[in-house]
Amino acid sequence: MALDEFFVTGEPLIYAGMVSIALVTSAIIFLLTYFKKWGWLWREWLTTVDHKKIGIMYILSALVMLFRGGADALMMRTQLAFPGLEFLDSQHYNEIFTTHGTVMIIFMAMPFLIGLMNIIVPLQIGARDFAFPFVNAVSFWAFFLGAMLFNISFVIGGSPDAGWTSYTPLAGAAMSPGPGQNFYLMGLQLSGIGTLATGINLMVTILKMRAPGMKLFHMPIFTWSTLVTCFIIVFAFPILTVALALMTIDRIFGAQFFTLTGEGLPMMWANLFWMWGHPEVYIVILPAFGIFSEVIATFAKKRLFGYNAMVWSMIIIALLSFLVWVHHFFTMGAGAFVNSVFSVSTMLIAVPTGVKIFNWLATLYKSRIEFTVPMLWSLAFIPSFILGGVTGVMLGMAAADYQFHNSYFLIAHFHYVLIAGTVFACFAGLVYWYPKMFGHKMNERIGKWAFWLFLIGFHICFFPQYFLGLDGMPRRLFITNIAEWLPLNVISTVGAFGMGAGFAVFVFNIYYSYRYSEREKTGDAWGHGRTLEWSTTTPVPFYNFATVPYVDEIDPYVRMKEEGKTTFDEKKLKPIHMPSYSGQPIIMMSFFALASFALVFEWIPLAIAGLLGGVACMAFRSFDYDDGYYVQVDEIKRTERKARGL
Amino acid sequence: MKFKPLPKWLGLLPLSLIIFLSGCGQMTVLNPKGPVAQSQYDLIMYSLWFMLGIIVVVFGLFLYMVVKYRDRPGRDESDYDPNLHGNTMIEIVWTVIPLIIIVLLSVPTVTTLFDLEEPPVTENQTTEEPLVIHATTADWKWFFSYPEQGIETVNYLHIPTDRPIEFKLTSADAMTALWIPALGGQKYNMAGMMTKLYLQADEEGVYDGRNSNFNGEGFAAQTFKVHAESEDNFNAWVEDIKNESPELTMDQYNELLKPGLTEKMSFSSTHLEYVQHHSNEGMGYTVERFRELYGEKLHLDADEVEHQETFD
């Protein structure tokens, strides 16, 4: 393969991208070398198995991906508001909406939430780490390297351009030749395996490692949402894995599962994709619901209303989410009966969702609301999400969906649920638990600026899109070539830049707070913590809990505070068993990433070499008898006394 | 605690929705020109009332809670109840009411779904028999074949008013969808299959039609105009095409199947006897012949799409 085929050439925007990647990479390498930080990076981060550090790495990566996906979005919006500029041509636009969608769902929303789960779930249930800390590191590196593999596509080889749904036959080898689509397949495959492993890992952690006395129905609601999400992951992700593998075999080895030739079944892809894809949208919304529940209860200074109903509605949503996938292609012509069944099952999801909305409202009833930044994000979620929910129900009415499908009405719907739901929750969760992670809060004043800019920008951006859809504007159109569509598109673009500004302020706030925020002295940063994560000191010691409290109620930390109990009961101290750090996860996954990269370019020998390397690492690991070490009582005493100022 | 302004303008959203809706007689989907679009319009409007109701209730409750229960100096202690955490009665109410709404939405949805599988029946219909038109897509064009009339058009469509049209949809390559929002919702065209879509125009006029399902570079240019005209004018048009247009040869049809854009055309015969894209044998026809052409990029920009539009 000639070098000019390997690198993408001829696009000024992409040259700019290459230059900035080269600059940032050399800057990072320079700084690490100059400050002699390579060893620190390796010992403290790259080899870590500590769930808190892995969580932070997930969140950092997700923020970078949010930036990438956001840049894609702004480019698309610029093109649509100024069609005369000829900013992007059709091909370039198609690549951008494909990477935007994929990056946002797979490499932004999920890792952000998984990052928060990583940090918070063990703390909420009184565990000292994951059930399988080593696997947790493996998962992270699978996700991270998968994301990097997907992201280099725009400078090397060319980006995928068949949409995040990658429908066959369009995405097949015949109509989308070249490495672009392979980047999608291998990037998702690698990170998907990481997600599946995380699902199993967290599920076992929650089921087996809760504090003594803590029954399932004592668990904090965020932990519950994580558990339910893990079940969805474990049942849904294998479908994606298989679908991706089949398409890979089609494209690279010439099989004909989804092709037009050889009596392939192109619509089978659509079915498999959405059998995973619909549960996937609930994978990114249920944890968001969990975060909102925690934040709302904390800043309403009141117990969550209808705890049992909240849990059961999540379970019902999870079950229903596997029974509605056909609503993504009502227009396939499956017949009135099939569409009726899936219409009704789809609309039914609105019932448990509505129950949750009313429970949040009832939590506010007779409460005492404090408008902190996380609370603002959570409150704004309720009215904004409702607009996405009711339009979801309208889409679920199949006969009407024939008019909405593939239009901007649909685009507006899913951005209303995904942004007002998932993205608001990520921001709320990050700001809420920020002091637990970094030892200081984010500045509230700047945080409010970010919030209002983003919220107002969001509505200005997406509300007009409902009307564009009703006026017949299809999605994935690279040009606004019908004059009546232009005004609303311009408004929408203004809103998009508002959101961009909000995000910029948010990121600035991270820097500003790092420099100027007051450092936390207590573990209960907001003063109203209700669950166990707030009972630990800040910063959280690497073993989390010196002594694990006995829990037999919801919101145990409320009573602990009343009774003056802490997680440091000197009489009960025992040596703590902790896992050792290991370089194996990153090395193992690097081999698999190499194999994936080779498969993208269909370099089979290199792919085999990479796979063998990965398998060798796994073999090596199975003879690794290092099963951790003990933290001695003295050290625990020293650490806790220092942290508590005793 | 300093009181921060609430997202009050959020309350304006449902209002703006009403204003928008009153001013949107022009929006295509809400301005139906035939019985199919009409039945979908009716369903949308029916559902919209429920949605507005839900929005008003939730926004109302939300504003009430946020205003009344915000933490402010000198607030009455008696309306703060930190341990209130459930009430079976009210929880049953807010589960059952949504369930009832779902039932009320399901009934018309299901009946409309079954109705749409049959040709529409209206009073001013001229004949009972639907007019059959095969609508076939190939990257990035539309072929409309009229088997009864023995004619075929490319990238434009003529239909008589007041008569149901039975579209038989299929594709020569990627999956697409036929969407004429003024006349009704869309359905997919898929190679190896044939889907059926009934539409009908009650008013004469020229409507926008397009492929609404993304299928690659030329997607934006895969549009067509629908000329709905009286039965007589339609028949006259058919006669014209029959007498004046050339036959569509197999070679020319193959040429047209190659990925790319093309202008409007008409023929006095159809491609239907050459290849059946909806059959198992015909499914791979295009890809088998022109496989290497799909890799080539058009680098289509706005100008070229504009240019294509002028043919419509």
Ligand code: HEM
């Ligand atoms: C009240 C509950 C909901 C209902 C009834 C609902 C219904 C639907 C329906 C029927 C579609 C398909 C429309 C079409 O393609 O024509 C759809 C698409 C979609 N929904 Fe929802 N939805 C709901 C909630 C959610 C939530 C909570 C999320 C994610 C956070 C979500 C994310 C999406 C996405 C991403 C798509 C479109 C994907 C694509 O085509 O690219 N929805 N929804």
Ligand SMILES: [Cu+2]
């Ligand atoms: Cu769905």
